[in-house]
Amino acid sequence: xxxAVSIESISxxxxxxxxxxxxxxxxxxxxxxxxxxxxxxxxxxxxxxxxTLLPPxxxxxxxFGHDVATESxxxxxxxxxxxxxxxxxxxxxxHENLLHQGRLYGVTGKRLRGRIDEMMxxxxxxxxxxQRVRELSGGFKRRVExxxxxxxxxxxxxxxxxxxxxxxxxxxxxxxxxxxxxxxxPELTLLLTTHLLDEADRCDRxxxxxAGHIKAVDTPEGLKSRVGGDVVTLxxxxxxxxxxxxxxxxxxxxxxxxxxxxxxxxxxxxxxxxLATAFAGQIxxxxxxxxxxxxxxxxxxxxxxxxxxx
Amino acid sequence: MSAFLTLTEREIVRFYRQxxxxxxxxxxxxxxxxxxxAGIGSSFDGGVTTDPAIHIDYLRWFYPGVLVMIVLFxxxxxxxxxxxxxxxxxxxxxxxxxxxxxxxxxxxxxxGSILALAQAALFLLLAPIGHVPLSLTGSLAALGAxxxxxxxxxxLGFFIAWLMESTQGFHAIMNLVLLPLWMLSGxxxxxxxxxxxxxxxMMANPVTYGVALVRRLLDxxxxxxxxxxxxxxxxxxxxxAFAVVMITAASLVTxxxxxxxx
Numbered sequence: 001x002x003x004a005v006s007i008e009s010i011s012x013x014x015x016x017x018x019x020x021x022x023x024x025x026x027x028x029x030x031x032x033x034x035x036x037x038x039x040x041x042x043x044x045x046x047x048x049x050x051x052t053l054l055p056p057x058x059x060x061x062x063x064f065g066h067d068v069a070t071e072s073x074x075x076x077x078x079x080x081x082x083x084x085x086x087x088x089x090x091x092x093x094x095h096e097n098l099l100h101q102g103r104l105y106g107v108t109g110k111r112l113r114g115r116i117d118e119m120m121x122x123x124x125x126x127x128x129x130x131q132r133v134r135e136l137s138g139g140f141k142r143r144v145e146x147x148x149x150x151x152x153x154x155x156x157x158x159x160x161x162x163x164x165x166x167x168x169x170x171x172x173x174x175x176x177x178x179x180x181x182x183x184x185x186p187e188l189t190l191l192l193t194t195h196l197l198d199e200a201d202r203c204d205r206x207x208x209x210x211a212g213h214i215k216a217v218d219t220p221e222g223l224k225s226r227v228g229g230d231v232v233t234l235x236x237x238x239x240x241x242x243x244x245x246x247x248x249x250x251x252x253x254x255x256x257x258x259x260x261x262x263x264x265x266x267x268x269x270x271x272x273x274x275l276a277t278a279f280a281g282q283i284x285x286x287x288x289x290x291x292x293x294x295x296x297x298x299x300x301x302x303x304x305x306x307x308x309x310x
Numbered sequence: 311m312s313a314f315l316t317l318t319e320r321e322i323v324r325f326y327r328q329x330x331x332x333x334x335x336x337x338x339x340x341x342x343x344x345x346x347x348a349g350i351g352s353s354f355d356g357g358v359t360t361d362p363a364i365h366i367d368y369l370r371w372f373y374p375g376v377l378v379m380i381v382l383f384x385x386x387x388x389x390x391x392x393x394x395x396x397x398x399x400x401x402x403x404x405x406x407x408x409x410x411x412x413x414x415x416x417x418x419x420x421x422g423s424i425l426a427l428a429q430a431a432l433f434l435l436l437a438p439i440g441h442v443p444l445s446l447t448g449s450l451a452a453l454g455a456x457x458x459x460x461x462x463x464x465x466l467g468f469f470i471a472w473l474m475e476s477t478q479g480f481h482a483i484m485n486l487v488l489l490p491l492w493m494l495s496g497x498x499x500x501x502x503x504x505x506x507x508x509x510x511x512m513m514a515n516p517v518t519y520g521v522a523l524v525r526r527l528l529d530x531x532x533x534x535x536x537x538x539x540x541x542x543x544x545x546x547x548x549x550x551a552f553a554v555v556m557i558t559a560a561s562l563v564t565x566x567x568x569x570x571x572x
Contacts, residue, residue, distance in 0.1 A: 051406050076408035087403025089320065089395075091327045096320075103316035104407035132327075148403070 002065050004029045004156055004189035005050065010059035012045050019045040021212040023059070027205075032182070032190040034203035036293065038305055042212045043193035044084075047160050050191070051081055063156060077105070080154030084161045086145045090134035094125060094144050097133060098151055105152035119147040123177055139170030146177060159192040163199060175202065195305060197293050206293070208300055215300040220293060227291035227299055230268025234261040234275065235284045242282050249278065257298055264291075264299075313409040314417050321421025325388055335384040336429055340436075343369070343376040346498060347440070364535040369440040371532050374524040375497025377452070378517065380433050381426040381460050382492050386484060388422035389467030393477050411564040415468060419560060422464035423457060430456050442529055452528040455546075458553050459520040465556025472563045495521045502538035513540075519548035 005027040012020040020042045027033040035043045048054040049061055052072040060067065066074040081087070088097050095116065102112040120129060123143040128136065133144060142162070149157060163171045182188055194200055201220050208215040208223070216223060236242040243261050246254045250271070254263045265271040268288040276286055297305040325331060347369040395401040404414055431453060437444050470487075474480045494508070495517035501509055512518050523545035526533040533539055540548075 053402065053406055073408050076406060079406070081403065081406050083399055083402055085399035085402075087399045087406075089324060089400045090398055091324045092320065096323070100316045100320050101403070101407075103312045104404065104409055106312065106408070108312050 002029075003027060004031075004064060005033075005191065006060075006062045007046075007050075008060045010046070010049065010056060010061060012042075012049065012054075012057050018212050023209075023212075023214055025207055025214065025217065027189060027191055029189050030187050031204040032192070032202065034200045034206045035191070035193045035209050036195070036200045036206050036297070036305070037193075037209035038195055038303070041209045043195075043209055044160065046209070047158060047193050051079065051158055052076055077152075078155045080149035080152065080157045082145055082149045082157065082159040082162050084164060086133075086141050088133045088141065088144060088148065091132060093130050093132050094120075094136075094147075095129040097144065098148060101148045102151050107152060115151055115153070119151055122150070122181070123147045137170075138166055139173060142166060142170065142174055143177070146174070150181065155187070155189065157188065157190045159190065161193055161195070163196065171198075175199075197305070200293050208297060210297075210301045210303075216296075223293060223296045224291045227295050228264045229266035229291075230264070230271075231289050231291050231295045232263045232265060232268050232272050232275070233287040233289070234263075235259070236261070236279075236282050237284065238282070242279060245279065245282075246275070250275065255298075255302070257302070258304055262295075262298065264295075313407070314413050314420070317404070317414065317417025318421040318424070321388065321391065321418060322425055324391060325421075325425050331387045331390075335387045336380065336432070339376050339379040339383060339433070342379060343372060343440070347372050350498070364531075366532045366535055367441060370442050370529070371536070372498065373437065373440045373442045374452075374528050375492075375495070375521055377430050377433055377456065377524055377528070378459065378495065378497055378521050379492055380429050381456050382463050382488065382517075384426035384429045385422050385460055385463035386467045386488055388425050389418065389464055389471045390477055390480055392418065392468060392471035393474055393480060412561055415560050415564045418468055419461060419464045419557065422467070423460040426460040426464065427453060427457050430460075443531070444528070448528050448530070452524050455520065455523040455527055455549065458549050459517075459524075462516070462520070462549065462553035462556045465553065465560040468560040469556065469563050472560075491515060491517050494518075496539070497521050500536050500538065502536070509538075516548055516552040519545040520552070523549055 003026045005025070007023055007025040010020055010023045011018070023042075023046065035046060037043050045054065049056055049068065050063065052068050052075055056069050060069070062068070063075045064078055068075050089100070092100070098116045098119065099112065102108070102115060107115060120126070123146050125140070125143055125147060128140065133141060136144065163174050166174065178190070182190070192199065192203070200206055203220065205217065205219055206223060207217045216226070218226075234242065234246070239256055239259055239261055243254060243256050246261060246263070251263050251265070254261055256262075263271065272286050272288050276283060294305050297303070350368065392401070395404070405411070434444065434449055470483055471480055474483070494512050494515050496512060501512050501518070504512060519540055522533075522540040523542065525536065525539060526542045526545065
């Protein structure tokens with residue numbers, strides 16, 4: 001079976017700035033693939049290349065065997081896209097937006113009306129059909145956006161930071177609906193860009209993208225297992241001084257990231273109690289945790305993925 | 311075909327949902343007609359023509375110029391939607407759809423032109439206020455000319471709007487380029503009365519021929535009395551050529567890929 005997406009040696013630059021540097025990736029049919037990375041890491045450029053909105057400068061991308069550069073029409077027919085900023089007309093009603101969208105994909109007449117009803121039901125849009133999009137809440141706009149993307153019954157769904165700006169409730173709703181669609185259509189392939197850990201954790205496979213390079217490709221569990229055991233995090237009033245002491249007496253690989261000292265250890269509890277005893281006066285707090293994707297990211301790039309605020 | 315029609319339809323529906331644009335595109339020219347008509351009109355004491363035997367009221371003479379202004383304003387206000395579409399995100403979903411970019415430009419141009427023509431047709435109903443004698447065939451022929459002119463002006467508006475990042479930039483261009491295009495077209499004062507260099511500019515302005523065309527088709531009597539008005543043949547040729555050039559420019563500019571903010 002051919003892959004849903006095949007990316008071969010894609011590079012892209014904006015003037016002097018290199019956004020993507022020789023990227024290779026494949027996405028299997030029926031899977032959900034995540035591009036995880038910080039803003040400015042190259043995710044959106046890759047997304048736009050796959051969406052046929054940006055012509056490749058070098059390298060090749062095929063989607064279901066169709067080259068995005070030369071067969072963009074064939075690619076687009078099989079593609080559903082959820083943009084970060086909704087691609088809806090705020091002055092039109094929900095129903096009108098879906099109607100126009102369907103016709104742009106060549107779905108018309110009775111079949112289109114049937115599809116719209118189906119999508120309105122699938123995304124719980126119930127009685128909103130006559131409401132103008134600008135009057136809807138962020139969560140409802142996202143649902144219309146999803147209904148729009150699924151209207152033409154795509155085989156491949158591209159999502160760009162799909163839940164950015166949504167409150168936690170709307171975020172959960174969003175993923176519940178995506179899961180429902182996946183169950184209804186197991187051969188559906190999804191690819192999303194994200195900088196959110198909980199979103200990345202839902203993917204079957206993940207690529208860590210940083211500064212235009214792929215740092216690792218694996219399942220979320222596989223990536224986490226690359227971090228040895230537990231992660232112990234310390235905070236202190238004078239973190240630099242404590243770091244030097246910890247490195248000298250415990251682990252030379254201890255690191256300082258955004259004011260916190262991090263150590264990886266097979267047995268976090270033992271290490272934590274030893275540290276607490278050894279530096280009783282200097283430590284403000286000790287935290288022991290199973291590694292998260294953020295830890296993986298720190299290990300691969302030396303930087304955190306998420307701002308502490310988000 | 312369904313993609314082209316659906317984009318055209320959306321353009322029209324969207325325009326009428328934004329009341330300020332409908333009002334701006336219709337009431338501004340109406341206000342111009344009355345205010346300038348009453349103000350400047352009195353300075354054209356014995357009428358606008360140079361032939362003392364014929365007297366044409368300024369309000370009547372100015373009328374075809376106002377019709378062209380309505381078409382210009384509507385065409386421009388409708389093409390601003392290109393910038394809104396890009397900002398709101400609608401444009402990216404259209405550009406990612408399996409349709410050609412020519413369809414995207416075509417839908418905009420057709421939608422904007424239909425709007426402009428509808429506003430102009432509405433304004434024709436007000437002709438009796440200015441004592442403009444209308445004939446049915448004259449009105450239909452004038453609407454035909456206005457349709458060609460509308461395509462040219464929406465093409466021009468689309469071309470500019472596609473290259474603009476913000477609506478503020480578009481308004482600046484509008485004041486700098488589009489308003490003079492109308493003012494120096496023989497709409498508000500006859501070409502014959504202008505100074506030498508200004509006359510040259512006016513004769514080089516393609517809109518001048520659109521105005522002359524509407525004048526000649528709509529009110530032949532007033533047109534015949536206007537000294538220096540371009541003839542009907544040359545006016546058709548220039549107006550159609552203007553439309554062809556602008557439609558081509560609008561189509562070509564959409565081919566610039568990668569130009570989609572943000």
